[in-house]
Every structure is written in C-alpha cells, then in structure tokens.
Amino acid sequence: MATNDALIDRALLERYNRPGPRYTSYPTAPHFREHFGEADLRDAIVASNGDPIPRRLSLYVHVPFCSSPCFYCGCNRVVTRDAARGERYLQHLDREIGLIAPLFDADRELIQLHFGGGTPNFLSPGQLRQCVDSIRRAFRFSDSPDRDISIELDPRFVTREDIAELAAAGFNRASLGVQDFDADVQRAVNRVQSVEETREVVDACRAHGFRSVNIDLIYGLPKQTLDGFSRTLDDVLAMRPDRLAVYSYAHLPELFRAHRQIHDADLPSPDVKLSLLTLAIDRLARAGYVYIGMDHFALPDDDLARAQSRGGLHRNFMGYTTHADSDLVGVGVSAISHIGNVFSQNPRDLPSWETALDDGRLPVFRGLHLSDDDQLRADVIQALMCSGEIPTHALERRYGIDFDDYFGACLERLAPLESDGLVRRDAERIVATPRGRLLLRNIAMCFDAYLDATADVVRPRFSKSV
Numbered sequence: 001m002a003t004n005d006a007l008i009d010r011a012l013l014e015r016y017n018r019p020g021p022r023y024t025s026y027p028t029a030p031h032f033r034e035h036f037g038e039a040d041l042r043d044a045i046v047a048s049n050g051d052p053i054p055r056r057l058s059l060y061v062h063v064p065f066c067s068s069p070c071f072y073c074g075c076n077r078v079v080t081r082d083a084a085r086g087e088r089y090l091q092h093l094d095r096e097i098g099l100i101a102p103l104f105d106a107d108r109e110l111i112q113l114h115f116g117g118g119t120p121n122f123l124s125p126g127q128l129r130q131c132v133d134s135i136r137r138a139f140r141f142s143d144s145p146d147r148d149i150s151i152e153l154d155p156r157f158v159t160r161e162d163i164a165e166l167a168a169a170g171f172n173r174a175s176l177g178v179q180d181f182d183a184d185v186q187r188a189v190n191r192v193q194s195v196e197e198t199r200e201v202v203d204a205c206r207a208h209g210f211r212s213v214n215i216d217l218i219y220g221l222p223k224q225t226l227d228g229f230s231r232t233l234d235d236v237l238a239m240r241p242d243r244l245a246v247y248s249y250a251h252l253p254e255l256f257r258a259h260r261q262i263h264d265a266d267l268p269s270p271d272v273k274l275s276l277l278t279l280a281i282d283r284l285a286r287a288g289y290v291y292i293g294m295d296h297f298a299l300p301d302d303d304l305a306r307a308q309s310r311g312g313l314h315r316n317f318m319g320y321t322t323h324a325d326s327d328l329v330g331v332g333v334s335a336i337s338h339i340g341n342v343f344s345q346n347p348r349d350l351p352s353w354e355t356a357l358d359d360g361r362l363p364v365f366r367g368l369h370l371s372d373d374d375q376l377r378a379d380v381i382q383a384l385m386c387s388g389e390i391p392t393h394a395l396e397r398r399y400g401i402d403f404d405d406y407f408g409a410c411l412e413r414l415a416p417l418e419s420d421g422l423v424r425r426d427a428e429r430i431v432a433t434p435r436g437r438l439l440l441r442n443i444a445m446c447f448d449a450y451l452d453a454t455a456d457v458v459r460p461r462f463s464k465s466v
Helices: 011-013 038-049 084-103 123-137 160-169 183-189 196-208 227-240 256-259 270-285 301-312 350-358 371-385 392-399 408-419 434-445
Strands: 056-063 108-119 148-153 173-179 214-219 243-247 292-294 296-298 312-316 320-321 328-332 337-338 342-345 366-369 423-425 430-431
Touching: 011 270, 011 434, 038 084, 038 337, 038 342, 038 366, 056 084, 056 123, 084 123, 084 328, 084 337, 084 350, 108 123, 123 160, 160 196, 173 183, 173 196, 196 227, 214 227, 214 270, 227 270, 243 270, 270 292, 292 301, 292 434, 296 301, 312 371, 371 392, 371 434, 408 423, 408 434, 430 434
Parallel strands: 056 108, 056 328, 108 148, 148 173, 173 214, 214 243
Antiparallel strands: 243 296, 292 296, 312 320, 328 337, 337 342, 342 366, 423 430
C-alpha cells in the first residue's frame, strides 16, 4: 500500500467527491431491462455450457431477513422476528436451486458459495447446513483447496457453538458487520454491539479453522468523531482480521426509508468525514494492510492480496473475489446472476419471487444482454477496479480496435484527471497513480457510456465516491 501522503490528497478528494456507480457490474443494475425473461436466462446458461473449457460456478444465496433494522442499511432486507419465515424461505430456495442447477452441465464445478443479506444467520446453523447440503446435492462441489464457502454474520446473534456447526457444514470464511464500536454511534444507527461479543466470534472462527475473517466498518455515520473512530480502529486491529472493508455511508433518505431515522444534524461534516477516511487509511497502512481497491484492505498473505499481485483479482456483486474464471449464479430474492454475456436479476419483493417458484418458473425480474461495446467497457472497468490500470495495448489486440480512436470521447473526459495526477498514460496502459487509487470510481466513470443518459434510459442515482 502506498504511504498515506502519496495516497491521500484532500483537495483532490473533495473536488472529485461526486456521485458515481460502485461498479460491481458494468452496465450497472439500474440499466437492466424488464423485457428480459426466463427464456433469456435459460439460453444464457446453454450458451455458457458450450464454452470449450468449462467455466466454474460461483453461487450467491441471498437471505433477506433481519431481526432488527440498522438505520444505515440500504440492502434489500425484510425486518421480522418470525423464525417461521426462514423455514418458508428455505423451501423456496430449494425449489429455485432445483430448477436452475440441472441447467448447468455436470462437469461445471462450484468453486465458491456465499451467503449474504440481510442477515444470513437469521437462519439457524441447522437451517444453513440444510441449505448447503441441498446445494451439494444439486451442484458438483469442487474439491480444490481454494474452494470458498463464506457467510456474512451479525455477531450479536452468533455463539461459539454456532461457529462450530457452520464449520462442520463446510464454511471457511466469514464477514462480520461492526461499523463502529462507539456507543453514541451505535445508538444512533440502532445497532448496539460490544467489542467482546465480536472478538468472541472472530476467535471462534479461527479456532474452528476458518481461512479468513473480514470485518466491515463504515465512516460518515451519525455521531462519529475522530476520537471515537480511532478507538474503534484500535479494537478492530487488535483482532487482526484478515480483511477489512471501510465503507462510506451514503445518506439517501429519499431512497431508503431506514435512513430517515438518521438526523442530518448528527452526520459528520464533509471535512470530518474525509478525516475519518484518512485516519482509517493511515492506521491500516501502519498495521501492514494492503490496499486492494475501492474500500477493501487485506493482510499481505491473504488470498485477496495474493490474487491482486498475480493479476487474478475479480470484482462482481459479491465484491472483490479471487475466482475470476467463474460464472455467477444468484438465488434468492433480488439476487443477480452474471452468466456469459448476460445479467439476470430475481424479483426484489418476496411475493413475486415466491409466486414464480410456486408456478415452477425461474424467478426472473429483469436482465440485460451485453453488447460488444458493453463487454469491452466492462473489461476496461474490471481491469481498472481490480489492478488499478487499463491494459490499452492488450485490449487493442483482444478486440481489434485502436484504443485512442474507439475511446476518444472517454479520453477527453479523462484528460482533467490526468492533469490532476490521478492517472498516467504510456504506450501500453493507463495507470491510476497512488493518489488516484481512492478515486477509481471517478476514473471508471470516464469510460461509462450509460452515464450519458438517453431518452429511454433514466439516469440512476448513486452514492458519492468518497
């Protein structure tokens, strides 16, 4: 990771702090179209089965339920304490898995399985194991040592015994939500969670052989101060997680009802918010963490850092991943699949998702066939987000284009960023400089054709880049 002084230029960060996509996909999900249906998804799977070398599969399972609302959340979730809803949800998940798994050729290995939410551990360890067993029966599980079975956990509702059961079910990676340990912040966002219960989950994961533990933090939350966040960093770094995500809170009460519980007056000023970010970067650098990209950090011997160093890092709807050579299959309400050159998304509401499955249909709500231009720009943005550079010469050979000619308008948009020292160009590539690494979203936006909204494409609303 670059030094703090090289990575951070406060004046530039303030100037470029404007809304933009997070680029977990290109094109981004708001541009998916509703005329895409089940037949399109089936055709995409058939086409992907025809690849000369079978592509491996990554499976994402969305569990939407949460026992209580966190006011900062912008995820697709259902707040309930009714455990019976989890059992009904599992029954429908089993139906969806039973519909989609047989469409893939039997020689396609499942290399990655991730449970996200919501709060996946709303389901009991026994229910989670039941779901994993169902997936094992339906897909060909890889025996590779780099196979990942991961889960997002709310430490407030996990015991050491739960972790033992999850390990027995095959889970080997966990991501824990923390956000901030400061008591005032926790009350303001309706998530009271102690250092001790979080540490106990981290220790239990390690005791039961989990390969990696990630901790999520958020800066820009109500009531946050530099002193309070510094203490949180002390507590988190003492646990020495393998990975850390330090997200920016995007206050969008017009889009997310939960955000309306947060008072604007309690939010840190833009200057303080930027100071919170620089504090985190400085502390993580001093603690030996490698900057992966966007808001992710990892220890040098973690698989993410190793994948980045060898050029094998990938970014999708699950964030950064080491499994670049796989198709992504999403099951559960609102889940997104990326198979070949097609995106497909399930309904965002439970009744629509359940009705489709009750009728024996794959629950497809919308999707997108990527054009040749989409695929080229997706490669550009993927390379930038994962390696911090765009291999212009390699892309010319791969796509048979003259990069400067094809992307002439994009390079004009990029010119001010180059003048500001965020990128540099040579004959082979465009490289994000150390100070540009925190603004990868802004660099990627220069190559995003969809940000120039046309009459039939409504420009989506995004969070700010810092």
